[in-house]
Amino acid sequence: MSNNQIVDRLKNFVLRPRVDLWMWSSLKLGDGENIFRFMLSKCNFIHNALEIGTFLGMSSALIAEYADMVHTLDMHYYDNEFRNVLWEYLGVNKKIVFHPFSANKQKMKIIKDNGPYDFVFIDGSHLAEAVALDFSLVYDVPKILMHDYGLDWADITEFVDKVATDGYNGNKYDLCVKVPFALLTRRMNDGN
Numbered sequence: 595m596s597n598n599q600i601v602d603r604l605k606n607f608v609l610r611p612r613v614d615l616w617m618w619s620s621l622k623l624g625d626g627e628n629i630f631r632f633m634l635s636k637c638n639f640i641h642n643a644l645e646i647g648t649f650l651g652m653s654s655a656l657i658a659e660y661a662d663m664v665h666t667l668d669m670h671y672y673d674n675e676f677r678n679v680l681w682e683y684l685g686v687n688k689k690i691v692f693h694p695f696s697a698n699k700q701k702m703k704i705i706k707d708n709g710p711y712d713f714v715f716i717d718g719s720h721l722a723e724a725v726a727l728d729f730s731l732v733y734d735v736p737k738i739l740m741h742d743y744g745l746d747w748a749d750i751t752e753f754v755d756k757v758a759t760d761g762y763n764g765n766k767y768d769l770c771v772k773v774p775f776a777l778l779t780r781r782m783n784d785g786n
């Protein structure tokens with residue numbers, strides 16, 4: 595497909611029926627994207643990234659600019675074609691693998707099979723139980739970026755604050771906040 599064809603298709607997707615979905619992506623342009631990029635730039639060199647919660651693939655595309663490879667997973671497909679066209683248009687399609695799943699067992703296997711990771715972006719379900727499950731699967735990853743911290747999602751904010759204060763499973767973390775993102779950096783060789 596030529597670049598022009600890709601752009602045409604992307605315009606069709608953006609401007610026609612998918613506009614409602616597209617509008618939901620808080621990272622598409624402006625401040626959301628800028629703060630996300632700021633947090634990504636604090637992660638140095640990312641070799642293998644994991645994303646929990648793909649949606650339309652906007653954050654996956656941004657992560658791919660800072661990483662060699664991105665594994666992203668979601669329990670809904672939304673619009674595969676839109677996502678593929680977007681990733682192709684942005685020139686990151688070869689770096690991203692989308693993994694759909696329907697059950698937690700499957701999700702755990704995908705995460706295990708494609709690791710280890712040096713960065714994870716947690717942006718799936720924002721409810722306490724799911725946030726706790728997602729974190730339990732990736733707590734050893736050196737850089738853990740949480741979305742929607744410090745906004746109306748109390749479960750996320752409370753969970754992050756607790757992990758930053760108490761640690762998790764023997765790990766301790768440094769917290770860097772730029773609302774709506776919270777970056778947890780695992781401390782190395784720190785028994786305190």
Ligand SMILES: C[S@@+](CC[C@H](N)C(=O)[O-])C[C@H]1O[C@@H](n2cnc3c(N)ncnc32)[C@H](O)[C@@H]1O
Nearest residue numbers: 621647648649652653668669670717718719724
């Ligand atoms: C806020 S959206 C992700 C937005 C995307 N990261 C972006 O910024 O472009 C949350 C996504 O998580 C998915 N999701 C919901 N529950 C999930 C779960 N338990 N595990 C993984 N993904 C989940 C939803 O289907 C939805 O696509």
